[in-house]
Amino acid sequence: MVVLRRSLLSLALAFLVAGPASAEPERAITVASTTSTEQSGLFRYLLPRFTEKTGIGVKVVALGTGQALDVGRRGDADVVFVHDRPAEETFVAEGAGVKRYEVMYNDFVIVGPKGDPAGAAGQDVTVALRKIAEAKAPFVSRGDRSGTHAAELRYWKDAGIDLGAVRGDWYKEIGQGMGPALNTASAANAYVLSDRGTWLSFKNRGDLAILVQGDKRLFNQYGVMLVNPEKHLAVKAKEGQAFIDWLVSPEGQRDIAGYKIDGEQLFFPNAQGGKS
Structure with a gap:
């Protein structure tokens, strides 16, 4: 049922896949995230770099933070990457997410x-x-x-x-x-x-x-969380955690800082090994 629901969600909502469509990786995760990370162009820049390094594809469901967190609560995503700290902390406290990591900020x-x-x-x-x-x-x-x-x-x-x-x-x-x-x-x-x-x-x-x-x-802080695999057995915990680990790693943080438009940096990494 969860697999069917995820398939329907993928058809019903807009998503993007890291890497060329003709060479879609065999392993892929679903990330529920905000429209700002997608519409700013960050994911188009960032995700191919992650896929090239790990062989893991990323499908993004771009919604408002509240809706993205609800997608995670239903187990229809493996990772949630959003920007509303009080709501994120509630998501973890209620057991829907495993741990919250700070990733980056802008304003x-x-x-x-x-x-x-x-x-x-x-x-x-x-x-x-x-x-x-x-x-x-x-x-x-x-x-x-x-x-x-x-x-x-x-x-x-x-x-x-x-x-x-x-x-x-x-x-x-x-x-x-x-x-x-x-x-x-x-x-x-x-x-x-x-x-x-x-x-x-x-x-x-x-x-x-x-x-x-x-x-x-x-100030606008972004956080990322793995959806709790103990609540949703379909969650790809290993691949999802690999994505989180890459985002907060020195390499992922450098790539976030490297995304610019007309020479202006859009997001500022602040993981610092950073989980909360």
């Missing part, structure tokens, strides 16, 4: 119209959100239980804004990933919270620019 930014009609530009994310809400300036929310969506909701709360009380036509939840959220913001000339990596790889910018950055609260 969130608020992107918006270059003319900045709300006057949101600056460093303080909470001040910016208050100004956007007061101006009822168009704001696009992913609304998809992703790590970015969870961070956005925390920032509204930190800003002292009750979205239930102020929400109106200006606040648009789309229930989709980072790329579609940026496309929607570009079309509507709206504000949006984005991870920097996806923004840097995004081509359809229109009149948008980074307006808010540098607040320490915008």
